[in-house]
Amino acid sequence: MKTRITILIAVVAMVCLMAPAPSAAQNAQNVRLDAVAKALGASGVKSLEITGDGFTYAIGQSAVPGVPWPKFNMKDYVRTVNYEAAASSEVLLRSRAEARGGGLPAVGEVKQQLFVAGDQAWNVVGDNAVAAPIALAERQFQLWATPHGIVKGAALYDGTVKGRTISFAVPGRFRLTATVDGKNLIQKVDGVIPNPVLGDLRMEIEYSDYKDFGGVKFPMKITQTGGGMPALDMTVTGVKVNPAAEIVAPDPVRQATSPYTRVTTQSVADGVWYVTGGTHHSVVIAMADHAIVVEAPLNDERALTVLAAARTLVGAKPIKYVVVSHHHFDHSGGVRAFGAEGVTVVTHETARPFFERALAARATVAPDHMAKANRKATVEGFRDKHVLSDATRTVEIHSIAGNQHADDILMVYLPKEKLLIQSDVFTPVAPNAQYPSTINPNTVHFAETIQKLGFSVEQHLPLHGRVVPFEELNKAIGRGN
Numbered sequence: 001m002k003t004r005i006t007i008l009i010a011v012v013a014m015v016c017l018m019a020p021a022p023s024a025a026q027n028a029q030n031v032r033l034d035a036v037a038k039a040l041g042a043s044g045v046k047s048l049e050i051t052g053d054g055f056t057y058a059i060g061q062s063a064v065p066g067v068p069w070p071k072f073n074m075k076d077y078v079r080t081v082n083y084e085a086a087a088s089s090e091v092l093l094r095s096r097a098e099a100r101g102g103g104l105p106a107v108g109e110v111k112q113q114l115f116v117a118g119d120q121a122w123n124v125v126g127d128n129a130v131a132a133p134i135a136l137a138e139r140q141f142q143l144w145a146t147p148h149g150i151v152k153g154a155a156l157y158d159g160t161v162k163g164r165t166i167s168f169a170v171p172g173r174f175r176l177t178a179t180v181d182g183k184n185l186i187q188k189v190d191g192v193i194p195n196p197v198l199g200d201l202r203m204e205i206e207y208s209d210y211k212d213f214g215g216v217k218f219p220m221k222i223t224q225t226g227g228g229m230p231a232l233d234m235t236v237t238g239v240k241v242n243p244a245a246e247i248v249a250p251d252p253v254r255q256a257t258s259p260y261t262r263v264t265t266q267s268v269a270d271g272v273w274y275v276t277g278g279t280h281h282s283v284v285i286a287m288a289d290h291a292i293v294v295e296a297p298l299n300d301e302r303a304l305t306v307l308a309a310a311r312t313l314v315g316a317k318p319i320k321y322v323v324v325s326h327h328h329f330d331h332s333g334g335v336r337a338f339g340a341e342g343v344t345v346v347t348h349e350t351a352r353p354f355f356e357r358a359l360a361a362r363a364t365v366a367p368d369h370m371a372k373a374n375r376k377a378t379v380e381g382f383r384d385k386h387v388l389s390d391a392t393r394t395v396e397i398h399s400i401a402g403n404q405h406a407d408d409i410l411m412v413y414l415p416k417e418k419l420l421i422q423s424d425v426f427t428p429v430a431p432n433a434q435y436p437s438t439i440n441p442n443t444v445h446f447a448e449t450i451q452k453l454g455f456s457v458e459q460h461l462p463l464h465g466r467v468v469p470f471e472e473l474n475k476a477i478g479r480g481n
Helices: 002-016 024-040 131-143 149-155 300-314 335-340 349-360 369-373 441-453 471-476
Strands: 047-055 069-083 085-095 109-117 120-125 128-131 160-161 164-172 174-180 184-193 197-215 214-225 227-243 266-269 272-276 282-286 291-294 321-322 344-348 379-382 385-389 396-401 411-414 419-422 461-462
Touching: 024 149, 024 214, 047 214, 069 227, 085 131, 109 131, 109 291, 120 131, 131 149, 131 164, 131 174, 131 184, 149 164, 149 214, 197 227, 272 300, 282 300, 291 300, 300 321, 300 335, 300 369, 321 335, 335 344, 335 349, 335 369, 344 349, 349 379, 379 385, 441 471
Parallel strands: 291 321, 321 344, 344 379, 419 461
Antiparallel strands: 047 069, 047 227, 069 085, 085 109, 109 120, 120 128, 160 164, 164 174, 174 184, 184 197, 197 214, 214 227, 266 272, 272 282, 282 291, 385 396, 396 411, 411 419
């Protein structure tokens, strides 16, 4: 027995001597990261300017729930990344490559200017900088998911190296794992970012065809998927190393309060209120013993703000239904919050399975109201027409069948009040502004649908824009002065 114990002690001692010390393991990890940095020429890179063209896709804007995102032409793309400031700018011209689905522009060509610097995300529209905090996590992910960003992000955020992968995360924002090829170049990135509709949204990027730019290697082909469907197909046409890259959030962005908690309510009829204050609106309708909210846009923050406003307006009446105009992420980003509060979601039958899955999805990167509530939500779907009525009023919900914007798009009609609520198919311009000379075919289709159904409308309550009389729709389609 003593002999066996002696042998066992000797074996244990030998294993302990053979095991690497923690510092050695750390050094082995650094060697691997250093090898990738050396292969990329990353150590001297403070900033990059990338130009290219190709195709981009509008995530969350599909014509039908579950089909690929709509495709857009992308040209004159310029991206500047400042790794030291954790900042990035993207400027591009975008036009539709296919008619169906959402996303900007609906027609013609638009210049997009998208920025992130530290914890500030914003867009420039015309001459105005507009805070876009909803885009922060995705833009931070895109910055650190660049090949050189992987190396720098792993060092900054205590990344781990295992086999041929490099992993790190920013709590509440994203997590990613990069795969390294045999030449120590970043080949693929698997990431997860929070999404208001889907909970966890998987992002995948592939890099190929690396080219040397004065000792710095960068891929000439970049493809990306979001939620398993194409999101980017880009050919890089040029790379500049260490260009001037001062990207700083403007004062209006840094000083802005959350755009999702501003709320203004306007009474448009007895027991009907137009809830605005941001880019996306809602409507609250009081019934005899409950209330209906039309639209839960953007995210938890906006949805909970709208819910609070609705409860103040209707008093003790419970919010029973939320009507979703369509599944596009900017218009349905608050559905999970409403579901967590026990509100029944009303949608087109085409979108019902989509919302059932979305309401049950996990949200692990940034647990939201639904994830914390751990509650099963109820979804009701219908095809052409659905009526909610009682002694107080009748609320008709109609499909805008055949509109190219989305197969599940709905409008809400209040026949007694002669009010019509819709999103995206008709957005009034500012007072005294002129409508574009190129008419949106979705708006023409919308006008034709109203005529076909024989609605008597006095006022439009669009979920973008402002309350306008019926005649404003005719102006938008070139039938009025």
